[in-house]
Amino acid sequence: MGEGVWAISYWELALRVVFAMVAGGLVGLEREWSNHAAGFRTHILVCLGSTSIMLLSIYGFSAFADEANVRMDPARLAAQVISGIGFLGAGAIMRNGFTISGLTTAASLWVVAAIGLCVGAGFYFVSFLTTFVVLFSLFLLNRWEKRFFSLKRKRRLELKITCRAGQANKIVRLVEEEGAIVTDISIDKKETISSDNNQLSPVQIKFVLRITNEAMLISLADHLATHPDILSFRQVVSHST
Known part of the structure; x- marks a missing residue:
C-alpha cells in the first residue's frame, strides 16, 4: 500500500x-x-x-x-x-x-x-x-x-355483525356511547347468500379507536360480547416494529 x-x-x-x-x-x-x-x-x-x-x-x-x-x-x-x-x-x-x-x-x-x-x-x-x-x-x-x-395508542377492532338495515350505525353509536373515539372505520359488505338458511353473509366492520383507559376497553368488550347482532369481534394486536 x-x-x-x-x-x-x-x-x-x-x-x-x-x-x-x-x-x-x-x-x-x-x-x-x-x-x-x-x-x-x-x-x-x-x-x-x-x-x-x-x-x-x-x-x-x-x-x-x-x-x-x-x-x-x-x-x-x-x-x-x-x-x-x-x-x-x-x-x-x-x-x-x-x-x-x-x-x-x-x-x-x-x-x-x-x-x-x-x-x-x-x-x-x-x-x-x-x-x-x-x-x-x-x-x-x-x-x-x-x-x-400503551393507553394513548389507537386500538383496532374487527367485528362481524348480522346483515340488517341500519345495523352498522347502531354498532358505531354503541362504541361511541362507551366513550371511545372512532378515528377510522371501514365496512366490508359482501352480498352473498348462505345456502343453509338463505341469510346474507355477515358484515365486517374495522374500527380504529382512541381509548383513554383499560377500564373503558373492558366495558366496551363486555357490551360487544353480549350484543345479539355481533357474531364475533377481536382486537387486532399491533406487532412490534
Missing part, C-alpha cells in the same frame, strides 16, 4: 472488519430476539458491507493518490451507501390492514450502515457510542415506550 494518510496496515483493516461484525451483530441480536425478518446475520452483513465500502473509498485508491489529475474524495462512496440502504429498509416494512410493522427494523438497518461507515473510517468512539445508544433504545426504551404509551 501507499504511504501517509491514504495507507493502512492489514492489522488495522482486520480490526475494523471485526469491530463492524461485532457492532452489527449486537444490534441484529435484538432484532433476532424480537423475531424480525432482518435479524442477526442481516445486520452483520449490512455493517460489514458499509465498512468495506468506506475502507475502499478511503484506502482502495491509494495507488493513485500522488497522480497530478486525481482528486481523492473519501465521502463519495459513503454517500451512496446512505441513500442505497433504503431499498433494504423498504423491504423490511410491511403493512397488514391497519398494522404497519418493520419501521424500527428499517431504521436499525440504516443506522447499522452508518455505524459501518464510522468503523471503516476509523471513527471508533462515535461507532461505539452509536452502537451503545442503539442497543439502549431497542432494549430499554422499547419497554418504557410500551408502558408509557
Whole structure:
C-alpha cells in the first residue's frame, strides 16, 4: 500500500472488519430476539458491507493518490451507501390492514450502515457510542415506550355483525356511547347468500379507536360480547416494529 494518510496496515483493516461484525451483530441480536425478518446475520452483513465500502473509498485508491489529475474524495462512496440502504429498509416494512410493522427494523438497518461507515473510517468512539445508544433504545426504551404509551395508542377492532338495515350505525353509536373515539372505520359488505338458511353473509366492520383507559376497553368488550347482532369481534394486536 501507499504511504501517509491514504495507507493502512492489514492489522488495522482486520480490526475494523471485526469491530463492524461485532457492532452489527449486537444490534441484529435484538432484532433476532424480537423475531424480525432482518435479524442477526442481516445486520452483520449490512455493517460489514458499509465498512468495506468506506475502507475502499478511503484506502482502495491509494495507488493513485500522488497522480497530478486525481482528486481523492473519501465521502463519495459513503454517500451512496446512505441513500442505497433504503431499498433494504423498504423491504423490511410491511403493512397488514391497519398494522404497519418493520419501521424500527428499517431504521436499525440504516443506522447499522452508518455505524459501518464510522468503523471503516476509523471513527471508533462515535461507532461505539452509536452502537451503545442503539442497543439502549431497542432494549430499554422499547419497554418504557410500551408502558408509557400503551393507553394513548389507537386500538383496532374487527367485528362481524348480522346483515340488517341500519345495523352498522347502531354498532358505531354503541362504541361511541362507551366513550371511545372512532378515528377510522371501514365496512366490508359482501352480498352473498348462505345456502343453509338463505341469510346474507355477515358484515365486517374495522374500527380504529382512541381509548383513554383499560377500564373503558373492558366495558366496551363486555357490551360487544353480549350484543345479539355481533357474531364475533377481536382486537387486532399491533406487532412490534
